[in-house]
Amino acid sequence: QVQLQESGPGLVKPSGTLSLTCAVSGDSISSVNWWNWVRQPPGKGLEWIGKIFHSGSTNYNPSLKSRLTISVDKSKNQFSLKLSSVTAADTAVYYCARVGGYSSAYQYFDSWGQGTLVTVSS
């Protein structure tokens, strides 16, 4: 059974860079799945951030693309998120999530991390 665990600073200063890592266990990061980030501002709905395949191929939400980098570390079986030039609007619970497979038919989120709250504040 796959498990995902987010980690990273819970507080980031405005204009700084938000950095999170998702450690994967129970599945190989080199499997046929895409690995995703999703966020949820306090009391609000869900927003897809982007995804990465173990080859390094990525797909980003255009609303964040200019500030976003998602990378993968196969040696550590983990993937990471970097979001630059953050503002208070980036305050949210950040989830990492796995989709059901490689093709379009499987891009639903079947496994999630517990989420980590990141607050942007000085």
Next chain:
Amino acid sequence: EIVLTQSPGTLSLSPGERATLSCRASQSVTSSYLAWYQQKPGQAPRLLIYGASSRATGIPDRFSGSESGTDFTLTISRLEPEDFAVYYCQQYGSSPYTFGQGTKLEIK
């Protein structure tokens, strides 16, 4: 991008009743690539339905999904106490993947 509009915003029902939650897409969703999730306070979302009508592993059969054109429905046939939560629909037919704003199912 595809905008998903969920209704109602809040649904107040009693255990044992039937719940019908709606999700309308602003345009056609490729190949019925629509999922439903349940989220309880302080928890990550849990996948219920994918492909508009296929139940995820371990999901009770009181949960069912259907579609008619750009309208999608999640039905809970007989509400159990643990079903009271927020429900989100999500389309994954085209990027960026998008979610509805959620329907809160509360105990009446």
